[in-house]
Amino acid sequence: MHLTLLSVHGSNQTKHSLPLNMENQPSPLIDPKSGFCSETKTYHSLRPHLHLPPLTSPLSTTEYAFSFLHHSPPPPQTTALLDVVTGHRISFPELIHFTEVLASSLHSRFRLRKGDAAFIISPNSIHIPILYLSLFSLGVVISPSNPVASEPEILHQTNLSKPVIAFVTSQTAHKIPDTVKKTILLDSPEFESLITSQTRGRVDGLERVRVYQSDPAAILYSSGTTGRVKGVLLTHRNFISMLASSMATRGVKKNKITSVTLCTVPYFHVYGFVYCLRVAAMGNTLASMGRFGLKTMLGAIQEYRVSDVALAPPVVVAMVRDVGVMDGYDLSSLETVACGGAPLSKRVLELFKERFPNVPLAQGYGLTETTARIFSTVGPKESEVTGATGKLVSNYQAKIVDPETGESLPPSRPGELWVRGDTIMKGNRSSSRGIRFSAH
Template sequence: MALQNQDRTSAIDPNSGFCSDSGTFRSLRPQAPLPPETTPLSVADYVFSHLRASPPHPSTAALIDSATGRRILYPDFLRRVETLAASLQTTLGISAGDSAFVLSPNSIHIPILFYSLLSLGVVISPSNPASSDSEISRQIQLCKPVVAFATLETAPKIPSLRYGVVLLDSPEFESMMTNRIGEFRRVKVRQSDTATILYSSGTTGRVKGVELTHRNWISVFAGVYAVHGQSKAAATSPAVALCAVPYFHVYGFGYCTRVLALGEILVTMGKGRFDLRRLLRTVEELRVSHLAVAPPVLVAIAKDISVMDGCDLSSLEVVGCGGAPLRRSVIEQLRKRLPNVQLAQARISLS
């Protein structure tokens, strides 16, 4: 066995990580420490154990709604996650293994909902609120939800479900996050349990639901903690991260949950038609350091010389882009326009 491992290691290029045997690239970083696979642990509990061990300052905002200026500080964020989880247990009776369908644009409430459901062992299945009735019907067939979380605008698209539809933009939902009805009952979640069902684009056939386990997401965050450990210790203030990609996409889901897992500040643009000038003004006003966008946004910045006029983007350190590759010409133009910004590209594929 030792000789076999040595042979595999020798087949990996130490400079690029390319493995000639498998034809794939492997990370050159040391393997991130993971909890024992048999330990019952949800990704929410894994994240919260890290936040308790290294808590953000109580005055640090966890969530900011750039449209309204509303801020939710970290102590309130953690309380809301647990209070909502207790409310869902008490009022709806949902339990581990149930599936929840989420049909909503980005909002300050969505990350709270995600972490509450993950802590309950409920499978999260978010969908594009612009989906057609037939697309939603297909997705509901795949994830078999017992409850849906939607807005007043998207709720009519949801068929009848066992526990109905919870409106995220209602006073009742706000009450579920702030008024504790009962005590939160800890749930035993196996790392091998499904945490999310996310959907492929359907470019190679019908839309497919792709299951990711708690172990999958724990592995993602373990890598994040390993990479960001030193930089976080050296930072004088938490990063301010603006997520301009939809939370129902694997890129947006992973980004918004990762930012909070690191104790950083997550800024949401809220609902409404995307406006590039408003995005850039938000970067300036909130001193955003990390920005997550889709390729068309960077193409627009690269092509339109005037779009950045009058905008102070000096706070930007990293711009992340995923979903599709950027052309070399776009990258070169961006480097000229944003010379002090690191451009990070991620190829994300579920299917």
């Protein structure tokens, strides 16, 4: 059998095919330390193999995420979502209830249907995860954007995603073009009522939408380093695979109470998008802070005893190079710092270890086109390797290929990275004409 493979060289995406062993059986030719197969010159993941739901089974990202909470529910009073600025909290029972109520409201009041696209332009807030989960459950395609994007950039993105509705804030509403006919302010009493008010009877009365794993789930926007920004079409299967991989490699916490995770990276970026989904599925508290501020972040870590924090590389640099920036803050609760999006220099990594000798700095490598990370470090031992982005995630294969000859290369040879796995995009939209498919 042959499957389409995403070849990554900068931000170019092209198609290639490789034979795939569907049974994923271990081979004596595969190096147990690197996962490299000397016969096929393919790297195989050394992470636990994932037994995913049958592809033909109807299953939305929301149903899959909530299945973990139903199977192993945290205590009812546990905070699911936390605004570290206002102190506003939402418990896990409220998260599930508000998600269902919002889905019912959007379905009945605004006639949102499966296959519709919803454009979102907002900074991080306590409401964004609820909105994502509600739209997923309806089969509505989510398309979030950077709130500081210009009006021409927003116009280009809406031309790609063709939204029927936009969720905005008072500060971003003016950027939405007239082609989008419905607009909802996230920072308004109207949106609050959509979450808390029952519409047309009980939520149980909402007919469950049959969402298939192969259905489109989100259109996220690539960096556009090889041209104009492209819309990356991801499916529910992509997000389900990502969640399954995260759950399979999650570590055992030092304490038995629910961990508090502070996500400082934007939810519109694939890094923050998937991070907020997996923290919720794990039953941990997801803390958000809206507009980023270094002192706000440090104060939140101290006040809410944050154990895990997701950062962008410039924040890590600021933390280790400004000697006095952390003076006066108690950061002893930190157990893990995650960083992705760009490489960190060797000197920054050394300084981080000096400042936080007992806190692993977990790094990873991924793309919007691969639903975030495809390599990651897990646990303190892997994080000690300076300059490494970790091992291949579960169910993934990779090759290093000479871009001139197409020859597959052995270890320690530079080349083009080819990857194959369950989280690779369904296709991309580079113009208003439609989708260019790059994976099956």
